[in-house]
Amino acid sequence: MPLTELKSRAHTELRAISSGQLTRMESAGVVMRFIKQEEATIRQLHDEGAGGLEIAEARALLLDIILDVMFTAAIGRHEGSAPTVTLVAQGGYGRRHLNPSSDLDLLFLLPRASNKVTETLATIIQEILYILWDAGFKVGHASRSIAECIGEARKDQQNKTALMDARYIAGDKELFADFEQRFDKECVQKGQEAFFDLRREDLRRRHSKYSHTVFLQEPHVKESCGGLRDYQNILWVARVKLGFKTNEQLAEAKIITGSTCRQLNKGYDFLHRVRNELHYETGRGTDILTLRLQGVVATNFNYPQKTILRRCEAFMRDYYRHTRAIFRHSTSLMEYFEIENEDRSSHGLLGKIPFVHKKGKIEKFDGFFSRNDRIFLQNKDVISDEPNRLMRLFQHCQIRSLELSPQARKYIHRASKKIDRAFRYSVDNRETFRAILERKGEVGRILRLMHRTKVLDNYMPEFGAMDCLVQHEFFHRYTADEHTLRCVDQLDSLVGQPEDTNPGRKLYRRLLHEIQDPYAVYLAILLHDSGRAENVREHIDGSTMLADRVCRRLQIRGGRRALIMFLVDHHLTFWRFATSRNLEDPSVIEEFAGLMKNKRNLDALLLFTWADSNGTNDEAWSPWKETLMLQLYHSTRLWLKKGKEHFHTVMDENKAELLEICRKKLPKSFHEQMLKHFEQMPAAYFRFRDARNIAIHIRSIQKFLSRDALSDGGFECDLSWIDRDNRSLTELVVTAWNRPLFCEKMCCALANANINIIAADVYTRMDGVVCDLFQICTPEMGPVTSERTRQKVINTFRTLNEDPDPLKDYQAAKYLKPRTNLLHDDKTEGGIPFPTRVYVNNEISPTCTAIEIQALDRIGLLHDLFLAIGELGLATVHARICTEKGAAMDTLYVTWPDGSKIEDEKKQREIEDKLAKLVG
Template identity: 55%
Template sequence: MSAHLKTLQAHAKKALKPAVQGHLSPAERIALYKRFLKIEEHRIKLHHRAGAGGLETAHARAGLLDVVLRSLFDLALSKRKDAPVIGLVAIGGYGRGTLNPCSDIDILFLLPRASNKLPADLTSLVQEILYLLWDVGFKVGHACRSVAECIQQAKADQENKTALMEARLIAGDKKLFAEFQARFEKECIAKGQAAFFELRRQDLVNRHEKSSKTVFLQEPNVKESCGGMRDYHNICWVARVKLGAKSLRELVDDRLLTAAALRNIEAAYDFLNRVRNELHYDAGRASDQLTLRLQGVVATNFRYPQRSILRRTEAFMRDYYRHTRALYRHTESLMETFEIDQETRAESGLKSYLMVRKKKREEFDGFVGRDGRIFPQNNSIFKEDPHRLMRLFQHCQVRGLRLSPAMRKLVKAHREDIGRPFCYSKTNRETFQAILERKGDVARTLRQMHRVGFLGRYLPEFGALDCLVQHEFFHRYTADEHTLRCIEELDALVGSEEPKKQIYRRLFHEAEDPYALYLALILHDTGRAENVREHTDGSAMLASKLCNRLQVHGPRRALIMFLVDHHLTFWRFATTRNIEDPDVVAEFARIVKTKARLDLLLLFSYADSNGTNTETWSSWKETLMLQLHSSTRIFLSEGRERYAASIRTEKKELKELAKAQLKPEKHTALDDHFKRMPESYFRFRSPAAVASHVKAVYRLAPPAEDNTFECSLQWLDSPEKGYTELVIATRDQPLLLEKICCALASEELNILSADFFTRTDGVVLDLFRVCTTNFEPVSDLNLRKRLSSTLKEVGQLAKYEHARYFRRKPNLLRPKDDHGMAFPVRAYVSNDLHPTYTAIEVQAVDRIGLLHDLFHAINSHGLNTANARISTEKGAAMDTIYITTHDGKKVYDEKILQHLQQTVETLIGKKD
């Protein structure tokens, strides 16, 4: 008996004595129990806050409830002369003797006869105990069954069988409970093992599917996700049924688990209980979802020493992922061991001998291939030839095998052999290169390497990423998991029939050096573990180091260094620069230099984005990427002059196609439009879009003598994309963009992206892709009318107060389930990004009115907006605004630049 339980029983004996002796009224008794529970629960909570282990706290709470339930049971029996034959039994989680702070309790009233044949006094006793429990405040799940009924229910329903497997007598008749245990062991544990194993295996598969078969979720469920508490329970149940093991320690005696593996499992389970305890205490109710907000709460309450909450959260989540990964892998291995055992038993039977063809067995290089798994011929194979450690994975790749539990255990036992001589070995280097050269079949092999710790030992640069949390807005996975998913995205292109992926499939097929491409993917994020400001710098440094060790030289080394150093360049150019500008294309072409590098960088960006988050590779981003790829490819193929000529040809063809969509009376307006619009407008513009823009300009009324503000609005719905394109044609005036954004904010419209063009005659064509705060197209006709009226009213005013039209409100645009994730807010004001403009780069949590506030800040500094790349993705605003002085030059005044930087940072909520 633990010291805590002894102290608890002493407290109970003293505190509950008046209730047991019957000196109190019913109301006084209930109040006494409630007070006792409150005091003792608070003691347990304080113990938890002081750093008590997860199981220690859960055992303490179960012990507390045991004491109270026994007291209530004794209280009910004290009113009867003869003690009836009945047992009060804890089942389910409570039966395990562990109970988290707000978990419900499940109890069984074990009866001497069928529940429908109970005498009145026994029925009355059960009801009295239940009423006492409810009055005290317990949430109780209960059942009343005889021994025979329990056995019948367990046979009929495997879930009932699981709950009863952990039955524990709290109070009552010991003989009756012993009878139940004996019959349950004989009729439910010893029989029906195959069906029970299949149920638990399927439960594991279903839960893991829901968690994408990874522990590295942004917001895991500590009970149900991969590596969660249910994985631990599952393996305990299976071990009990298949081996009769009352604890996992018995598996160590049977050599199914190593002592180290058991320590890992128990440490993980204790950690998960501690996390769950904290979640319950924080919420004041049963809560198992480790949300982004709660991760910071738990990390802080667990006293992680890092100064910022973000760093504390990262450290805590790294511990969480390591524990859950260990639990996930060990339980998977045990289930696989049991599955192999079950298959072997089935094949050894007479029926199997007659009906099942003997499965293929192959012996090679010290290994045995059987049933899709690879086994060691003996435990000395790696001592005989250490190079087999590398060849093992090549055999798995070529033969389509996976590591058996025995093989995983043996590799882990030889991890220390993967030292400097092994890593510098030419033989191993050539085998590893051969593995990476098998296009489309690399990720599966690397995952097997990573699972047993081989990959991180052979490539320590990658090993530093192990469970490294990337608490960035778009990164869903840890750094190591992200890298492996990038490689899976690349592999998946082989054989893909999806029309949208054919361009990437073709580029992958044409890639001449898959070794360099895969190695660059493995290395591209290694700098995240180096704590440098730009992780690409750290990655490039580590890539150079690895190339030296692997003896990678010449063009291959140059390609790897290029891909690692520029793996974000394609994305940055496409999403922040004006890619319709030939100068931007020329600058990008100077970076990539060749068509082969351009193709590989696009392929790399595709894999990187999709491996970051499935939502990151949006149709908008892909369109920009493909536009930049197409333009740069032409530029590299034909040179600047011929590239310019091709643009002129495209423009001419676009004009003819647009003319075909307009009535003859608008052809003159079309000619005028093509003369006056900037060249960047015509790149990648569809004929239908140009025709609609000409109509908008055509409808614009001539300038009025009284300078009345006139504008023409056109709404083009794209329900399949979830937005409406708003075309605004008007004449330029001071503060125009600010006023338009003010009007949009007044109707709480979200700006997803925007393009701004000014014709040589002063007519402005602004294209906004907008949606409602529910991320739907703007279909409300009344809203459209109100916006038109507001825009004309605001446009008329020389001076206006935006507060008259909208007020900043709490963010309406963040996903409903983001739970206040810490978003990396950034603002840079720079003269280095563009040759003729000063650039403002903003990454911020999107909100209604943000773009208005940015334009207002620019205008208040006496500056002009020349161009902009506006985009919103997953509730994040990523805007690049190009500004000039009034005379069209860059802003060089340091005071203005510094003040503008501070103003923008204040607007987006950036904190030091």
């Protein structure tokens, strides 16, 4: 947008304001019309592909001209008595970067203390602010003298940062020049260490908040690692340390390379373009790039891929690469300034990072040397003279606990581009890489160094293809490469801690300690998601194929190869069985044991699953899911150790043992009911259930029967609540006589109280007594402890069942008010759709038909599913409920009323169609 054209239009459109002929309200109207007209032009430029900074600077220029006109008009109204004042832009506006919904940060610079502001000056300031407010701008403002500005900057480093971007707009130029001179002398040149500590702490705080990675599924464009704030930190620190205001000055001083300068500027422009689009699309100051908005932005940016998922993948890969560059360069510069601080006495501020340092203990080895816990090259040709040193360098970092110096990173980057087939097939490099992966607890840090310098990506292209790769699964929080490295970090975290540290990890520590081939486990983790880059429907197939290729290249054979292939091929098997299958069914244990084959595979896969889940997101390995995993693990160990017949014998022995323990726990007045309970409950009920819980169930049944005997035929029930704080849930035992819609009405009562159902087991004794077991939690994933909430459930359940005819006039809608789904709410259109599905499966259970469902989770979903299944004439026997970040992945086990499976294909299609409509 040419400056002369805009100024010409402004002169024409705003002439009436400049002449002082209009009232404040009239001026606001003129300003609003002019802004609307010019904003439309700027928006069109954005839609046509203009750069992010071009749009942000055009908007800043527009506001500069408007404020200049308004300021001049306000001063003109007080001709002869107008005080001295300067209008100054601060913050992002001061940098001439004004995104569509950003705030205006203004400073009215005064020649004297703010408490001596004259009435005339106060009127001028109010006139300007009122017009901006009336025009719809959010304005942050302050009125201060130069001395007050300097005082605030000294008192608060954040104020100092804002004033560093101060820029003249209108008013007294000499006053602003005086401010600049004094601010530079008293605030920029003094107090440097305090300012540097503030900026370093800002980086640490933000990077910690955003998991120290740019590869978040829904990043914050401004605050996340590699976001706008990281870029701005570079210039703030460079200004204070060196007096530089641009990256170009840093490049001229040889502190950064020309390539780094271009990467930083290109990334900063890209982020502004993304932020502009977010603000335009949502109409507000949105800075979080949500999953749905990613699809919108990718489409509006005209990425050419045919499907929205592929467009989103291409866009986010660009986003991650730009933010990664900013993240790495900004942290490297902060590191540089710390090194420069150490070496100031012997090297000029603007000198290149030296090859040899004069201070600190130096240890030389293999063409390298270490100093202050960093590794350096003795000369620039060390790696090119002997290429295999490149792999050994990382082994030295591991053994000596060293980090890469900026100088080393520079030459490693260059060397990584020359990694070829000979380097990959080299026996020496293969053995060094194996040695790196065999040091339990010290692998993740080294792999990250190798990934950062592209050595890992080029040495193992199967991993490199995952670089910045978006994972289109709602429970994944990170990109494929970052997720993989976080899985490695999880394994490392098990090493070197005392046994009493985090006792919940004791089993996994033992499993890692007992693994005799850590190389195989770490390598399998590196490869387990590599198939995601192959764009195949089931990424496991692609990962298995690539793992086979790597094993051939690295000459891995025998048992080691078998373990790697097993872990890659089955890395989701443990999770799928535990969260979707009926673990009380012996046939499920038999099938899983057949897949495991031996204890070595079982132990390794549990450890692998633990690392994979914890590397996915913070909620993936919940106490409830761990309970399922361990139940499957211990059952399978027993099966593998003793065999099928002994497994059933142990189950029978366990039931007899449970009876004896219950006999001791319960008073004699409960013994008759206890014997009946053990005789009439189905065998599956007693598997993996402890005596304490069974005793609670028996008490609940006896209380119900006692009430029922006194009820004169009315509905009676008993609800017992068992809090499981260690598993973040509550177990609810519901007992009553079996009747139609029993489960549905219980789910309705729970949904009415805003309670989430995690799992449900439906048991009916031979005498017709129902003993339904629900595992429930609050929307915040905690146990249901509120007595008021519990009473609400009981009252609603009784009301729903008070009519003697359970099928008469059941109106669930009265209690199930529409609720927002539990996935992150985003009202934008055109984003990535949530993948819902319903699949009828007769293969995973010998006695029941399984209905696998993936849908947006919501309170009341299970009720609606149970009700729909009942309307189809089917009975729900068991429900395995699994939720991840607001996505429900449920498996319902159903039969015909006579207990048989649904074999008719036409009926199966009817089930799928009805439930698919229900889940959207």
